[in-house]
Amino acid sequence: MHVPDGFINAPVSAVAGVVAAGAVAVGLRGARRELGGTSRSSGAESGGEKTAPLAGLVAAFIFAVQMLNFPVAAGTSGHLLGGALAAILVGPYTGLLCIAVVLLMQGILFADGGLTALGVNITVMGVVTTVVAYALFRGLTRVLPRTRRSTTAAAFVAALVSVPAAAVAFTLIYAIGGTTDVPIGKVLTAMVGVHVLIGIGEAAITALTVGAVLAVRPDLVHGARGLAAPLKLRVDGELVDAPAAAAEPAPAAARSTRRVWGAGLAAALVLAGFVSFYASASPDGLEKVAADKGIDEKVQEHGAADSPLADYGVKDISDARVSGGLAGVIGVGVTVAVGSGVFWAVRRRRTPEAPEARTPESV
Known part of the structure; x- marks a missing residue:
């Protein structure tokens, strides 16, 4: 759903750019809490150091999977x-920033999504x-049983609804600033359909990943924090609550994210570098x-049409498989580098600690 240049007129594109910039600013502020970078009297938000x-x-994973177009109808x-996957895994504020980073990399490096339409794309596909x-x-997880299966089902429904919602948002923007005279009712029906x-497909990918x-x-799924049921042990044929010590998670040092990070990066590289060749x-x-x-x-015409990576291929490499695969690998590498840099910078921006209250004993 990458909107190219020329679909939306300049004034509405500019307004969408302001809306997107404001949303990113809000995302940066909120992401500091999700990433554990904002100090509070009670400490950083639980799990932020892992996010x-x-x-x-x-x-980077979203960038890779977006290269895998799947057939949905004849010729489409x-x-x-x-958006749903990112929000559930790392939080809504951080998730919005993830999508913004992906769209920025796609627009600048791969000529995918117009540069003047970047605000429209961030608003529709991100916000x-x-x-x-x-x-x-969150609404579904409050009413469903607090289990992993229910969390996965909630992720499926949330992702399913988010896509036609984005289609409706695009149609509304087009109704205001579209550059051609097209019956909006027909556009809305076709887009939503x-x-x-x-x-x-979005729901299936999101549910499988989550x-x-x-x-x-x-513990690495932001949307699942606090959803796990109390740990139970079977004693003499009966289920009883586990002792508090047994129920506590292992220390952060003992539960490194390195293996998950390595496995996720390897999956992204395989998807973008190899599987993408078989995309629709x-x-x-x-x-x-x-x-x-x-x-x-x-x-x-896209402003970055002359980019050496335009259209997800490496310029001057004639073999389509090698060209597309190498472009995908480069895209994953750049996205993970830029994204990681942004999120580490956000996390390191701490607000000053409130001064400790003086007690009679400290006087």
Whole structure:
């Protein structure tokens, strides 16, 4: 659903850019809490020290999976948006920043998504998806049983709904600032229809990923913190609550994220460098609707069309498999580096500690 230059007029694109910038600013502030970088009288938010090293990886993983277009209908494909996945794994504020980093890398390096439309893309693919998905996810986890299976099911539903919500958001923006005279009712029907199908794929990818992380390291899933049921032990055929010491998680040093980080990065590199060659070549949902309804009549050439990585291929390499695979690997590497740098910087920005209250004993 990457909106190119020329779909939305300049004034509305500028307003969307301001909205996106404001959302990123809010995301930076909120991410300091999620990443454990904001000091409070009660200490940093639980689990934040684990989120920081994984946030850059989440961005890189989403970049890789977005290269895997899957068929959804005759002549139409879809790809992961990633807002729901990012929000559930690392938190809604950090998740929004993950999507913003991915979209920025795609626009600058790969000529995917217009540069003047970057604000529109961050608003539609980042803000709308993370807000809608996380709000629905949290609502479902409050009413469903507190189990891993329920958490995975909530992730599925949240991701499914987030995609047509983004389609509606794009249609509303197009109704205000579209550059062609197209019946909005028909655009809305077509966009929602195809993106419901894409949402099913999004939901499956999100649920599988969240479920996989829950199976090995539930403590690394932001949306699952506090959801685990108390640890039970079977004694003489009966289930009883485990002693507090047994129920406590292992110290952070004993539960390193290095293996998870390494496995996730390896998966992202394989997906982008090898599996992406087999992705569907059909136009995605927005491209298909744009072509069918005439939205793309005034599309403009991308400002980074001369990039050596434009269209996810390395310039001057004729072998399509090697060119696309190498571009994907470079994209994963750059995204994880930039994302990790951003999130470490955010985490290191601490607010001053409040002065300790003086007690009679300290006088």
